[in-house]
Amino acid sequence: MTQKKVEQRAFMVGLAMNLLMGSLGLFVYYLTQIQALFVDTYFTIMTLISGIAAIMISRFSVKTSKRFPQGHFMFEPMYAAFKSSMTLILLTTSTIQVSQKAYQYFVYHKGELLDLTPIIPYEIVMVILCLTISLFYSRQNRKIGGASTMLSAESKSTRIDSIMCGGIGLAAFLVLLIPKNSSLGFLLYTGDFFVTVLLVLFSITTPVKVLKNAFIEICGGRLIDEKIQNEFEVCLAKHLGRDIKMNECHIYKTGMYFSIKVMIDDTSEKINAALLRDKKSRILEELQTYYEFVHLEFVYV
Incomplete structure (x- = not known):
């Protein structure tokens, strides 16, 4: 099976899983109206939509033309950059929204009691599904030497989703143990604020790193992955031997x-x-x- 076939098959499996998770998330959010859960659900739906785009890009990027004789591979890091940018926008927007709700409660004492009961079983299921698909993406990418920028982005994105699910579920369980009239009773109204902010702080570095790596690829920067770099250099040194002296390898x-x-x-x-x-x-x-798509050029210096 070619690298592109492995990539496309992985996205098809992920598409089915994300469709299931998105449907479950929307249903539970409709029941609870908890903002932290909305973040998680929207994240899953965004992954579902981007998965469809990823399959289309995976099929299109290998096609060549007179203007692009080496293919349209630039769309792959562009996809990763767009996905990471949307994730950052989502995390920022959600933080602003829950901050407004917390402000209303602490300043004007306005707020609604959070309905947390349906969340715990839902989040347990979601953590299992998210970790499963993230591990699946990662393993499929390892099969092709970690060559897929899009699978790497999706694996990390789905891992963030699992962290969100786990954090929301744990927080819901702990908040349910708090008596309404205790000193921590405010968490029954503002718990989604603290959970959302903590999740954002914990997970925001991942989309930032993916965005950085994607821009390096888009701008024509040198390879970041040291493992792949070493594999290429070992292969070159073995075949060039003593006949040809290699000064550098970019x-x-x-x-x-x-x-x-x-x-x-x-x-x-x-x-x-x-x-x-x-x-x-x-x-x-x-x-x-x-690695299915490799171009080699010797430069005299």
């Missing part, structure tokens, strides 16, 4: 597409062109057993 990643530029000494009179072509062919043959 690896660039755009989605699933890898571009390798190998800097070699300007000793063209000593390097047989046929030998160089043979080594290039052998290097690509080995690399493409793990």
